[in-house]
Amino acid sequence: MKRIILFLATNLAVMLVLSLVLNVLGVGRAVTGAGINVPALLVFSLVVGFTGSIISLLISKPMAKWSTGARVIDNPANSTELWLVNTVRQLAERAGIGMPEVAVYEGEPNAFATGAFKNSALVAVSTGLIESMNREEVEAVLGHEIAHVANGDMVTLALIQGVVNTFVVFMARVVGFFVDKVLLRSNSERGIGIGYMVTVFVCELVFGLLASIIVAWFSRQREFRADAGSANLLGSPVPMQRALARLAGVPAGEMPKAMSAFGISGTGGGWGALFSTHPPMEQRIAALQNLQARPA
Structure with missing residues (x-):
């Protein structure tokens, strides 16, 4: 029940934040005047943003x-x-x-x-x-x-992915509409042109890349929490430290791309640490050592 409430609250929060920001900046009026129905676009973005992540979760x-x-x-x-x-x-x-x-x-x-x-x-x-x-x-x-x-990490990760997807879908179309309206088309023309489609495509790639950094950051944090959770369940962080040290000495088992964030070990991909779904083993071991050093 708590996760359902969180899901609904997240959707509502996204809509409220986007609406508030747009109204404060006057973008809402401008976008509506340019031909975009902001509430409809928000709903569209939420549906597109969350549908994929929810389906992926349900069939995981x-x-x-x-x-x-x-x-x-x-x-x-x-x-x-x-x-x-x-x-x-x-x-x-x-x-x-x-x-x-x-x-x-x-x-x-x-x-x-x-x-x-x-x-x-x-x-x-x-x-x-x-x-x-x-x-x-x-x-x-x-x-x-x-x-x-x-910890409900699978659900939370799906929610985070849905939120960032929503922002990507929404902002890509807002930018695309403005580029098409201001740079590529005269004010006397109606509808959308090739500038909109090209800009949306490019923006979704760029914004999606930035969004993946956010998702990867959260994934790294949940690994630290799961390590600490293991220490709590076993009554000591030492076994998890030894397990991580053992994993650090062997090649990580390759997993399907869609499952890479869920493995016990992995280095992620992309351009470096910003896109990694897992922290370096030495950082995870150090975090457990700090946990062990804390007074009971």
């Missing part, structure tokens, strides 16, 4: 299973799978969430959690991670993923 579990080839452990086939399921169950109970589906997939060391709802999430680990870590380290990684679920 089946897409994750399909893209990674993850096999859900319905009936543990060996002692390792039984231990994985029992460990996830214990961590989920400590975190106060429903039992997630537990899955294993073939690949280099990595793990992820996804799902639209806290009580029906998916936690998956790679065979490479199981084989390269001891059980204490694997448990720390599982705690990290459970913390993501308990």
Whole structure:
């Protein structure tokens, strides 16, 4: 319920902020005079901005299973799978969430959690991670993923993506309309021309690039919180520190692009740290060391 309220409040906040800014700057009147219906454009932008992120969230579990080839452990086939399921169950109970589906997939060391709802999430680990870590380290990684679920990170990330998408869609069309009106078309003509379409396309690329920096920043912050969450669930930050140190020494398991932000490790992409979905391992380890140094 809280996340539904947050979703509705976010939509409303976007509309109110955009309307207020436009009215204060006098842009609303100018845009309406130029032929743009601002309220209709806001609604259009919200629909376009949030539809993709919400659909992606709702289908995240089946897409994750399909893209990674993850096999859900319905009936543990060996002692390792039984231990994985029992460990996830214990961590989920400590975190106060429903039992997630537990899955294993073939690949280099990595793990992820996804799902639209806290009580029906998916936690998956790679065979490479199981084989390269001891059980204490694997448990720390599982705690990290459970913390993501308990924090509602998948939903919040979808909301953040929807918000920035809304701004991108809205501002690209406002700029496009002004460019088309002022620079490329005479005031006596009506409708929109090629200048509008070209400008919207360019602005969506530029604004989308800037928006991705915001989303990546949030993704990095949630990794720090999930690391701390693992430390809290296990009662000590040491296992998570050791797990991160182990991951720092091996190549991160490659994940599908759509799932890259949900892995336990990764370097992101683009031009550098601004576009990375994960902080450097040394920063995450340092944050846990600071957590350990704090007085109880």
